[in-house]
Amino acid sequence: MAKLFDMSKKVLVVVASTRPGRLGPAVASWFVRATTGTAIDLGVEVDVADLAEVGLPFLDEPEHPATGIYQHEHTRAWSRRVAAADALVFVTSEYNFAMPATLKNAFDYLSAEWAWKPCLFIGYGNTSAGTRGVQMARGVATSLRMLSIGGDIFLRIADDLSDGEVTETERLAxxxxxALTELTRVADVLRPLYRADLEIVPAVSGDAPELLVLQRCCWVDEAIANETLDLPALVESEDEVRAALRTWTTWCVRSGGRLVGSVRAKRDGDTWNIGRLMVAPDQRHSGLGRRLLSFAESQAPAGVTEATLFTGARSERNQALYQKAGYSLFTEDAPAGAVGLRKPL
Structure with missing residues (x-):
């Protein structure tokens, strides 16, 4: 058996301001230095995302972020980075009693990637030490279903910074x-809400009945989207599902003894064919589908150069999921009513 999800913890430190002469990078660097030993002790990996380097344009996605359908690679890259985080630290200044527009823009690009994760704010400024900017940002974070844990850090430029750097004191350290310790503890508690720690196991013949039920549940949406009931996943018998277990390497994910996800793959020359990626309807939007796909890719044997899969020509959500994972559309050799997607491995 293999763990489907990485149990290490990742904290993403987001530097909000992008203006010339900003102090955000120095504040973020101080936080990383001050917490290095603590992070090692807690098994935490700290990643700094400077929005000046992330380079998000003003929100340019045509679909609502809640759909998870992203057209642009800069959005997909931002999605992957936030989705990988277990907790967030937002380093923000205050402009005219508010947070920087760049932080609001970064918030607005995504939805599910933020949900149920704890967050901490480090504000900095002059008279108010950035408190009003943090207050505004906290309201937005809460609306995105993040949990602000309190214990935020506020730095007054005149008192806590000198020559563009944070004055390092034992009190601030x-x-x-x-703050990092508390953030990590809360992340441990909230983790089941945003990242189910499930095990993936090879499917066996006895799983065929449940696989049949799961695929019929999952392919109803496909039938509606593509206006056809003539889909193998809907018309196969239990014996056909069991026979497929002999020709495809198939994996299952269970929660409380219940089959909630599955994926299969087989080799064809230098191609790793991935199929029947399915997640129980009540488990969708949890990241399980993305992680099953990643796991299937990781199981490709030596010598394979690309992964391919097929989905309905009108299955926009599926296509968006695969494109976010780095797949490109193709139509040659695709079955009628379907499109293919491929990705170099």
């Missing part, structure tokens, strides 16, 4: 360490 202790606050940073305590």
């Amino acid at each position: 202790a606050r940073a360490k305590d």
